[in-house]
Amino acid sequence: MKLDLAIVGQGAVTPAGVGAAAFAREPRAEAVPFVGQPEKSWPAFRVDPQAPALARWRGEPRLRRASPISFFLVEAAEQCLAGLSAEERRATGLVVAFSTGSLVYSRRFYAAVAREGRGAASPALFPETVFNSPVSHVAAALGLGGAAYALVGDETAWIAALKTAWLWLREKEVARVVVLGAEEFDPIVLDVYRAAGWLRRGSRFVPSEGAGGVLVRAAEADDANILTEGEDGFPYRSRREAEDAAQRALIGIEPAHVALPSARRNWLAPVEAAATASRPAADPGPYLGEAFAASAAWATLRALSQLDTHSKILQPVWGLNHQIGTLQFAKRRSS
Amino acid sequence: MDSERIPVITGLGAVTPLGTDAVSSWAGLIAGRDAEGPLTLFSTEGCRAHRAAMAALPPLPGRTAKELSRLGRASRLAIPAAREALAGAGLLDPAGRSRLPILSLALSTTGGGMGFGEEFLRALGRRRARLLGPAARYQPQQQVLDLQRELAVAGPSFLVANACASGANALGHAAALVRAGAAECVLAGGFEALSELIFTGFDCLQATTTERCRPFDLNRSGLLLGEGAAFFVVETEAHARRRGAAPLCRLTGYGHTTDLYHLTQPEPEGSALVEVMARAARQAGVSPAEIGYVNAHGTATPVNDGAEARAYVRFFGEALGGARISSTKAAIGHTLGAAGAIEACFTIQALRAQRLPVQLNLRDPIPEIAAALVRDPAPPRPFAHALSVNLGFGGSNAALLFSQP
Numbered sequence: 001m002k003l004d005l006a007i008v009g010q011g012a013v014t015p016a017g018v019g020a021a022a023f024a025r026e027p028r029a030e031a032v033p034f035v036g037q038p039e040k041s042w043p044a045f046r047v048d049p050q051a052p053a054l055a056r057w058r059g060e061p062r063l064r065r066a067s068p069i070s071f072f073l074v075e076a077a078e079q080c081l082a083g084l085s086a087e088e089r090r091a092t093g094l095v096v097a098f099s100t101g102s103l104v105y106s107r108r109f110y111a112a113v114a115r116e117g118r119g120a121a122s123p124a125l126f127p128e129t130v131f132n133s134p135v136s137h138v139a140a141a142l143g144l145g146g147a148a149y150a151l152v153g154d155e156t157a158w159i160a161a162l163k164t165a166w167l168w169l170r171e172k173e174v175a176r177v178v179v180l181g182a183e184e185f186d187p188i189v190l191d192v193y194r195a196a197g198w199l200r201r202g203s204r205f206v207p208s209e210g211a212g213g214v215l216v217r218a219a220e221a222d223d224a225n226i227l228t229e230g231e232d233g234f235p236y237r238s239r240r241e242a243e244d245a246a247q248r249a250l251i252g253i254e255p256a257h258v259a260l261p262s263a264r265r266n267w268l269a270p271v272e273a274a275a276t277a278s279r280p281a282a283d284p285g286p287y288l289g290e291a292f293a294a295s296a297a298w299a300t301l302r303a304l305s306q307l308d309t310h311s312k313i314l315q316p317v318w319g320l321n322h323q324i325g326t327l328q329f330a331k332r333r334s335s
Numbered sequence: 336m337d338s339e340r341i342p343v344i345t346g347l348g349a350v351t352p353l354g355t356d357a358v359s360s361w362a363g364l365i366a367g368r369d370a371e372g373p374l375t376l377f378s379t380e381g382c383r384a385h386r387a388a389m390a391a392l393p394p395l396p397g398r399t400a401k402e403l404s405r406l407g408r409a410s411r412l413a414i415p416a417a418r419e420a421l422a423g424a425g426l427l428d429p430a431g432r433s434r435l436p437i438l439s440l441a442l443s444t445t446g447g448g449m450g451f452g453e454e455f456l457r458a459l460g461r462r463r464a465r466l467l468g469p470a471a472r473y474q475p476q477q478q479v480l481d482l483q484r485e486l487a488v489a490g491p492s493f494l495v496a497n498a499c500a501s502g503a504n505a506l507g508h509a510a511a512l513v514r515a516g517a518a519e520c521v522l523a524g525g526f527e528a529l530s531e532l533i534f535t536g537f538d539c540l541q542a543t544t545t546e547r548c549r550p551f552d553l554n555r556s557g558l559l560l561g562e563g564a565a566f567f568v569v570e571t572e573a574h575a576r577r578r579g580a581a582p583l584c585r586l587t588g589y590g591h592t593t594d595l596y597h598l599t600q601p602e603p604e605g606s607a608l609v610e611v612m613a614r615a616a617r618q619a620g621v622s623p624a625e626i627g628y629v630n631a632h633g634t635a636t637p638v639n640d641g642a643e644a645r646a647y648v649r650f651f652g653e654a655l656g657g658a659r660i661s662s663t664k665a666a667i668g669h670t671l672g673a674a675g676a677i678e679a680c681f682t683i684q685a686l687r688a689q690r691l692p693v694q695l696n697l698r699d700p701i702p703e704i705a706a707a708l709v710r711d712p713a714p715p716r717p718f719a720h721a722l723s724v725n726l727g728f729g730g731s732n733a734a735l736l737f738s739q740p
Contacts, residue, residue, distance in 0.1 A: 001491070001517050036459045062598070094593075099474065101496075110456050110532055118381030118535045126536035127599050127728060131445065131496035136729030140595040148593040148729070149504065152447070152496045153476045160493045167511045191459055196471040233437070233491040235483050322476040323492070 003166045003230050004333070006223035008176070009215030010301055011079025013072045014288050015045035015208055018053040019079055022212075023302065026286040029206055036191045042199055044185055045208040045289035047072060062137045065124055067102040069184035070134040072211035072294075077138050080178050080215040086143055092215075093146030093174040094139050095164045097157035097181045099292035101131045101150070104186045134182070146174035154319035157181070158296035159232045159327060162216070166230075169218045180213035181293030196321070197267075204265040208289025212297030214304075219333050225304055226333050232317070232325030242268060245324045246275040249316065253326065258282045258310040262299040263318040266290055272318055282306050282313055292320070300327065307331040342510040343582035343740065345575050346426065346568035348419025348524075349680045350412045352388035352561050352667045356419050360667075360677075361684045364692045365712055369666040371548065371559055376408075377453075377531040384543035387529055388561035388668030407448045407472060408528035408562075410481040412673075416564040417482055417522060424568035425580055426520075432487035433522075440479060440492040441509040441523040441569075443501030445672035447475030449530035478526065491518075498727030499632070500591070501525060502565070502675025503735050507589035509569040519574040524566030525676030533671070534560055540599070542636055550633030550662035551640050551708055553699040558634040561668020565676035581740075584683050587720070588621065588736030590614030599728050600638050605646025607732040608724060612650045615722065615734040624654035626736070627718020628691055628709075630682040632726045633662020634669055639726065644701045651707075657716070661709040665695035675725040675733060682723040683737050689714060 012019065015027035029043035047054070047068070054071045057063050063070055073096060081089060106129040113121050127133055132150035139148040149164060151157045158181045165177035189207050193199050219226050234245035260282040263272035285302045288295065296317050303313040307329060315327040348356065352370030353363035363370075374387040393415040395403060403411070421427040426434045452473035471477070479492050495504045502525030509523035537543050537560060544557030575582055590611035596602035616623060632643055651658050663681050670677055685691055691709045694700075700708050724734045 098496075106452075106532070107456070109536070110453070113532075113535055114456065114460055118379070118538070120381075121535045121539035123539045123541070126539055129532075129536065130498055130728050132498050132727075132729040132731060133598060135497075136593065136595075136598055136731075139593050139730070143595075144593075145595075146593070147591045148497075148731070150496045150729075152444075152474070152494045153479070153492070154474075157476075157494070160491070163491075163517075164493065164508065167508070167515055167517070170515050171511060188459070192455070192470040192473075195455075231491070233439075233489055235480055235489055235492075237480060237484065319476075321471065321474065322480055 001163060001230055003227050004219045005166055005216040005227040006219040007214045007216055007225040007227060007304060009080035011076035012212045012298060012301055013047060013076050014210045014298060015047050016286060016288060018051055018075060023285045032187050032190060034190045035188050042190045043206050045206055046185060047210050060141045062140045065128060066137050067105045067128055067184060069102055069182050070137045073134050073138045073180055073182050074141050076180055076211040076213045077142055077178050080213050081142060089143045090145035091175040092144045093168050093177040094135060094144050094148040095151060095161040095177060095179050096135045097151045097161040097293035098131060099154060099183055102129050102134060104184055105129050107186050107188050154322045155292050155296040156232045156317050156319040156323050156325045158293045159230045159317055159325045162227060163230050165216050176215055176217040178213060178215050180211055181297035182211035183209050183291040183294045185209035206289040208291040210291055210294050212294050212301055214300065221333065223333055224331060225307055226330045227327060228330050229328040232323055234325065235323040242271050246271050249324045249326050250275055253314055255279060257312055257314040259314045259316060260284060260299055260303045262316060266320060268318040272316060276316065282310060303329050340514050340571050342513040342569050342586040343572050343575050344567050344584050344586060344683060345570055345580040345582055346420040346424025347583065347680050347683060348416040348423065349563065349565040349677055350390055350393060350416045351563040351677055352390045355391055355393040357680055364663060364666055364681060365690055367693055369695055376529055382535060382538040384538050384545050388559055389529060390563045406481055408450050409448055409526050410478045412528055412562065412564040413478060413482060413526035414485045417486060417524060417566040420566035420568050426568060435520060436488060437490040438488040439490050439512060439518040439521045441505045441521050442479060442494045443505035443525035443672050443676065444475050444527055445496055445498055445501060446527060446530050446533050448473045448477055449532055450528060453531050496672065497731040498729050499671055499674050500725040500727040500731035500733040501672040503723065503725045503733035504591060505676065506567060506679055506735055507591055507733060510586045510589055513569055513571050520568065520570040522566060523569050524564060525673040526564035527562050527671045527673035529560060529562040544635065547696045548635045548665045549696040550635040550665055551644060551694060551701050551704065552697055553701060555635040555637060555640055557636055559668040561670045563667065563670045563673050563677050565673060565680040584686055585738045585740055586735065587738040588615035588619030591733040594730035594732055596730065601642040601726055603642050605642040608643060608646035608726060609649045611732045611734040612722060612724060615736040619736045619738060621720050621736060623651045624657060626658055626720045626722050627714055628685050628721040629658060629660045630678045630723040631660050631662045632724055633664055635664065644704045648703050655707050658707050659691050659709045659714055660704060660707045661692050661694040663692050679723045679735055682721045686721040686737055686739060689717060
């Protein structure tokens with residue numbers, strides 16, 4: 001799908017740091033025990049909740065009971081919106097892509113029910129388990145007056161979120177849209193990923209958390225940093241189907257387009273290597289682990305940072321359990 | 336708007352607590368039936384409420400028991416509804432596959448495969464590692480994949496989880512895709528299966544009723560949870576005409592916004608709802624006086640229905656006397672991520688049949704809208720436009736306006 005979006009703001013919260021520090025280095029992993037087998041552990045990248053950039057939001061009334069994901073989101077969104085007036089914010093929409101959403105509170109809510117019975121279920125926790133609660137918190141905390149959507153999926157939900165922003169801008173519903181991807185870590189994901197076969201011996205896959213995002217508006221003639229195309233819709237259910245889907249996703253994209261490696265250490269990395277072998281590669285930067293839509297957002301920020309070096313960059317988006325898609329960026333609208 | 340790109344609905348399908356397809360669901364609704372009953376899918380021990388509106392799962396011929404268990408309840412609700420919509424639009428082949436191999440999907444849910452997630456958590460609690468396999472099927476994109484696999488389609492997908500307005504958002508998104516020329520034809524819909532976690536959550540909020548569900552009644556005491564799915568084929572008028580499909584209606588207006596007042600309560604005057612109804616009407620070029628029926632959100636919670644009633648008074652003004660309003664949640668329960676889709680389905684059926692679902696369980700109506708609440712299935716006058724509105728946690732508000740073709 002042809003898009004014509006100018007990226008005019010950026011924000012990131014990663015296990016490596018916040019804002020400019022987000023891509024400075026590979027984070028240090030901590031060993032986290034499996035919930036179902038505490039004698040065993042797996043490395044994970046965690047965001048430091050005490051980081052001043054996150055801690056400053058603790059006084060925000062809507063975030064009083066919020067899960068870590070809301071803090072990641074509000075900080076990344078504020079970075080995107082830096083310099084915008086209250087009036088401009090009222091004309092701004094919000095789309096957030098998740099994979100598991102408010103996992104920490106969902107697990108805590110259910111664990112309390114399992115432990116103490118349904119009568120002990122927490123009315124304070126339950127609303128925070130709903131996918132769009134963090135989205136609502138961000139909109140309220142930052143005064144965003146447009147529509148606010150929570151989209152769900154694997155990494156490719158990031159593409160759907162950007163396409164949604166384009167539709168809203170095309171219909172002139174809002175002047176600009178903050179588009180974010182976010183994920184929070186809970187030890188339970190280790191058990192889930194192991195059940196999915198992603199943590200086999202020899203795997204260097206590191207579960208991660210954080211948020212990343214961009215502020216977009218309809219592109220004008222002299223804009224820089226343009227998102228020109230976004231395509232999803234190449235589903236798969238096996239490795240062989242994933243290989244086919246990867247080939248189909250890349251058909252028609254100029255062979256000289258520089259590709260940003262983004263599968264990194266997940267199980268699709270060999271598929272990516274084969275599918276993009278003939279293309280020049282952009283610098284993926286330090287490995288930040290796997291945080292689904294947040295990872296896809298971080299890859300977009302890495303792509304944008306290299307548009308001075310490469311006039312066009314292809315970001316393949318390797319969805320880990322649904323589909324494969326692509327984003328294309330250009331330095332200039334006319335390039 | 337380019338008239339060739341006005342979205343039309345050419346097929347609809349539903350699985351609801353009232354029936355395993357759209358026709359039987361509508362027949363039950365218009366006959367005044369309700370599907371409230373004891374909840375037997377999981378234990379409700381310790382909860383205040385023990386009743387819900389459960390849907391019967393339609394058969395999926397040719398599937399083994401193992402295949403059916405892999406699909407999960409949410410997919411078992413969604414797949415038949417999607418097939419019914421495609422069949423109605425003339426887009427289903429005899430093997431149950433889409434005739435369009437590339438088909439955009441615009442979908443909604445709130446719980447996705449929550450049942451798999453609960454199974455996983457239970458297995459984890461018992462340290463039964465070999466039972467952890469279903470975990471991978473918990474995420475809602477797995478139901479999207481199930482649909483794509485069963486219908487033999489590929490193509491872009493959009494899955495919104497905007498609480499109880501999600502279904503309306505999915506349809507609105509489909510319409511926007513069509514208007515923008517980003518798709519000629521979209522399969523849009525919502526699905527939701529009852530789950531222990533969500534039922535317990537609403538129960539602990541004391542949002543569920545232990546009595547009858549009475550939307551817009553002064554003595555309303557809470558909602559009844561339900562489950563189901565509804566799907567639609569949304570396409571351009573030109574695309575429908577080219578393939579000889581007759582539109583059931585046009586989707587002429589969509590409004591959506593976020594109420595920033597509170598995470599779980601609407602602003603008491605219903606301002607966001609007024610705004611989305613006004614936007615939908617403006618997009619359609621329709622005045623409030625031309626709208627003959629509103630399928631209301633009407634959860635029967637004290638806070639929601641009061642704000643919603645005030646919103647209708649403000650939006651319709653003097654035209655309120657000519658409008659008719661009802662919430663169908665007393666009949667099928669609140670189906671959360673599917674509610675916007677199922678209620679849109681009922682709205683379209685009301686528009687086509689020129690018959691209205693009566694407001695069930697009404698004894699002492701909220702005075703401001705008492706005259707507008709539906710008591711007789713026969714509308715006071717023929718109408719060409721009908722609204723379906725939804726509100727949700729997080730302040731999601733959405734309105735869809737349907738017009739006769």
